[in-house]
Amino acid sequence: MKLQLDTDQLLPWIGAGVSLGGLIVAASFVIPKLLIRRKLSRFSADKCQKNVVILHGTRRTAGIPAASPFVLKLETFIRMANIPYKYDGNLSNSLGPKGKCPWLSLNGEHVADSQICIEFLQKKFDNPIHNSYSEKELAIARMVRISLEDKIYWELLLWAFVWPGDGQIAVQKFLKFPYLLVKYFNRHYTKLAWAHGVGRHDKETVKSWLLKDVSAVAEILGDNKFLLGEDPCVEDACVFGCLSQLLWGYQSMSHHAAVIRERHQNIVDYCNRMKELYYPDWDQLLEK
Incomplete structure (x- = not known):
């Protein structure tokens, strides 16, 4: 005996499956953005000290302050430039708006990627490292x-x-x-x-x-x-x-x-x- 499938009966189930899949896909895009937005709100201008950089990096380690060369690069630049900063080693804050580490917050602005962070700080603090190289x-x-x-x-x-x-x-x-x-x-x-x-x-x-x-x-x-x-x-x-x-x-x-x-x-x-x-x-x- 062959099972006869009624197309009219299947269509609602197909529609429900497509809708559920669409919701899952949408959630995969929306939820991360909402989490990032919530994270950034914790470091808004009104919640942080003015003109003090918040450097979001990795947790400290036993032999070196940061096991990521990019985190240590950014922290070293900040120290070379004598820019006031606070270090945030909370793992829940490690990844910034681009999903990269390190990133920084300054007066409500949030910048990701160590090199972009350095270029941002050079503009904000008027190229603080001076030399006479060609x-x-x-x-x-x-x-x-x-x-x-x-x-x-x-x-x-x-x-x-x-x-x-x-x-x-x-x-x-x-x-x-x-x-x-x-x-x-x-x-x-x-x-x-x-x-x-x-x-x-x-x-x-x-x-x-x-x-x-x-x-x-x-x-x-x-x-x-x-x-x-x-x-x-x-x-x-x-x-x-x-x-x-x-x-x-x-x-x-x-x-x-x-x-x-x-x-x-x-x-x-x-x-x-x-x-x-x-x-x-x-x-x-x-x-x-």
Whole structure:
């Protein structure tokens, strides 16, 4: 006996299913926006101290104030520029209006992405870091930043979250991430690294690139006190934010960090100099 389906009887159910699916899709867009709006309202101009930056970052860690090079980059710039600020390490506030960390709030304005934050603060505080470097020198500094953020960062990310072995162990031990969270990040960053392109290459190739890229930064740094010479420039914030992770962050447990300490004493000296100059309270900032 064949079951006869009445189209007229099915149509209401189909319509209800389509409506429910539409509601689910709509909710997936609306709810995150409502949550972000609610988060931002907690840092409106009337609820925060005037002209004081609220830096929304990650929680403090045991060896370094921020395990994210981008968070430490922004905090370093703020300190270099002597801008008054408060640090917000509440994990529920870590992701800002673009779903990125870090972000900042200032007098009711909310800005996301470390580089955009720095450019925003430069305008608000009238370019507070002054030096006499030429446009060509500043262009070289910019390219160093881009190399650190768009290449070296990703190469180290593979070691920490994608390749099995000591990187994932270091993340669990240093950041106190549970195993399941590390596995989640493994899947997440594997996809991102593949889309970026660096994840399509074999481990030995990427490791070779990483050492050469860091050596190039060391060559440009040379015997300089700061990246370009005797005076700091804006990009020193990024250089310190990234390279300090290899000395005091979870990346300090990597083979690459050992090579840097052995071959590039100028990088070690540079990071120590920046730390002493801009973070006299370093130990007080660490997770207890």
